[in-house]
Amino acid sequence: MTSAIGAHTRHFDLIVIGAGPAGAAAAQTAAASGLRVALVDKRQFPRAKLCGGGITGRAIGHYQRIFQGRLPDIPLVRCQEVAFFAFGEDLGLTKGVPPLYLGMRYALDAALVRQALASGAQDFTGQNGTLDPENGALDLNGTRLVAPLIIAADGVNSPTAKLLFGQAFDRDKIGFALEVEHPEPDPSAPLRIDFGAAKWGYGWRFPKAAGMTVGLGGVMSRNSDMKAALASYLDRLNLPSNLPVKGQFLPFGDFRNVPGRGRVLLAGDAAGLVDPITGEGIGHALHSGELAALAVIQALSTNQPTRALQLYCAGLRPIHKALRHARLLRNIMFRERLRPAFVRSFRSSRTLRGEYFRMMSGETEYGPLMRHMATRLPGFVLRVLREN
Ligand SMILES: Cc1cc2nc3c(=O)[nH]c(=O)nc-3n(C[C@H](O)[C@H](O)[C@H](O)COP(=O)(O)OP(=O)(O)OC[C@H]3O[C@@H](n4cnc5c(N)ncnc54)[C@H](O)[C@@H]3O)c2cc1C
Structure with a gap:
């Protein structure tokens, strides 16, 4: 026609x-x-x-x-160990988590x-x-x-x-992320998550079949110099600073x-x-x-x-409900006053870390994770959680 x-x-x-x-x-x-x-x-x-x-x-x-x-029929790395860091503190290696795939x-x-x-x-x-x-x-x-x-x-x-x-x-609410591809795999370097490597966000080192993807992302309005944050993150991981950097908005x-x-x-x-x-x-x-x-x-x-x-x-x-819960929880994780309590809970509670991974594996939702947090955090956080 x-x-x-x-x-x-x-x-x-x-x-x-x-x-x-x-x-x-x-x-x-x-x-x-x-x-x-x-x-x-x-x-x-x-x-x-x-x-x-x-x-x-x-x-x-x-x-x-x-x-x-x-x-999916593509090269995938299967990971069941994650090294957690938060605001520069080593929270230890969590083993035996539900599988995460990297491709x-x-x-x-x-x-x-x-x-x-x-x-x-x-x-x-x-x-x-x-x-x-x-x-x-x-x-x-x-x-x-x-x-x-x-x-x-x-x-x-x-x-x-x-x-x-x-x-x-x-633009005032969205996130932004930067990433580099490191061309050489490092079998001794586990999947690593660094909460706070970017403000109101995190950094990652993901092992891949043919290298590593390293990046960080956070709320854009809170990160005036994301490039500098990435440079210092690469430095912390002992990775070269001259890898080509790419960036994109993250709609979170x-x-x-x-x-x-x-x-x-x-x-x-x-x-x-x-x-x-x-x-x-x-x-x-x-x-x-x-x-x-x-x-x-x-x-x-x-x-x-x-x-x-x-x-x-x-x-x-x-x-939408899960995203609302996550937004609320992010307010608690990254708020300066509550940060020490979050770090303490995440480090000491196997149950809390377990809930985090069960949530990512699709076995549970943010609701149970938030209830676990609520039992460990100060009173006013409890009120915030109960109100939502
Ligand atoms: C740095 C960074 C790291 C991330 N890491 C992860 C991660 O590890 N795990 C995870 O789950 N998520 C991650 N995400 C988020 C994830 O990449 C996105 O949420 C996901 O790609 C969304 O898929 P989509 O199909 O909606 O969009 P996209 O994958 O972006 O696909 C959109 C498609 O639309 C096409 N398009 C655009 N404009 C037009 C047009 N005018 N006409 C026709 N086609 C058009 C594009 O070419 C593209 O193919 C990350 C994001 C960033 C920026």
């Missing part, structure tokens, strides 16, 4: 914009259920994505449900896209488009894609969120209660779904992509596309 402006028009049930974990999960879920899906990304895969590549048990659980595989995002994302395409999504990667949200249309070079519903999973700088809301995120600590408008649903980073304490975004990206696609499937099955956003919001409630 040729439209009035000369573009070739192709009709789908769903257009997914952005083919990172959120978009690939959405495309996979919708295509596997029989919907006609266009999967669009401005980049061709494999493409680089700045990320620690830490894949928690929670994220693996989402992967297994959505993509029906045991583990490179260019490989992970390419594998997810391959799986979504194999499930029937149509490949429009490597193409940039102009969105017409009112008419459910995306104009690519000479081709107009049209669908009753659109899932935009176009990342932290989401052009779609900008189009709908004027800005992708609130803030999210849209209604992520989308009309026929457009936002998922993953575009919806602000990064955990404000762990900085983890892959798991919520996968899950929210799936939830958005399930809302689309349900709305289209009753021929009511306008209900999709409302259904999606209902599905997202548990994720």
Whole structure:
């Protein structure tokens, strides 16, 4: 079919914009259920994505449900030991934690896209488009894609969120992270987390199959010189300071209660779904992509596309609740007056550390973790926790 402006028009049930974990999960879920899906990304895969590549048990659980595989078919390092530091203090090595997997995002994302395409999504990667949200249309070079519903999973700088809301995120609330890739693996260096290496954030050293990813991230408004913080962190880890540094916004600590408008649903980073304490975004990206696609499937099955956003919001409630809890807990962990109590509790309580890892593995939520903290922290914190 040729439209009035000369573009070739192709009709789908769903257009997914952005083919990172959120978009690939959405495309996979919708295509596997029989919907006609266009999967669009401005980049061709494999493409680089700045990320620690830490894949928690929670994220693996989402992967297994959505993509029906045991583990993504990419080189992964499996870790069950973590060295914790907080504000420069060594909190010791925690052994036997639920497995964390570490991989490179260019490989992970390419594998997810391959799986979504194999499930029937149509490949429009490597193409940039102009969105017409009112008419459910995306104009690519000479081709107009049209669908009753659109899932935009176009990342932290989401052009779609900008189009709908004027800005992708609130700069005063968002995080920022810097990272370097060290090309040599060090088998003697365990996975390491340094709370406070950036203000209201943490530093990480993640072992990879072919090197190490080292970085730090925190609330942007509290870190006036993140580069200096990274330099001193690299120095503390005895790593060279001349590795190329890359940075990106981290959408944590803030999210849209209604992520989308009309026929457009936002998922993953575009919806602000990064955990404000762990900085983890892959798991919520996968899950929210799936939830958005399930809302689309349900709305289209009753021929009511306008209900999709409302259904999606209902599905997202548990994720939003977890992010609210994490934001509250972050206020306690990083507030200067409470810091000593937090450090003491984290160092001395195996139960607290155990709850932290059970939470990352998807076995529990922030609620039980907060209750454990509450029993160990000063009275007014208890009141804050009880009130929320
Ligand atoms: C330094 C750093 C370290 C991190 N470490 C971790 C970690 O260890 N573990 C973890 O779980 N999370 C981590 N995160 C967070 C994680 O990277 C994100 O939460 C996750 O990538 C979100 O997935 P997504 O699919 O929403 O977005 P993305 O993975 O960013 O994918 C968005 C896609 O949209 C595409 N796109 C953008 N604009 C357009 C457009 N106009 N048209 C078409 N396509 C478009 C992009 O090309 C991209 O492929 C880290 C983040 C940073 C910055």
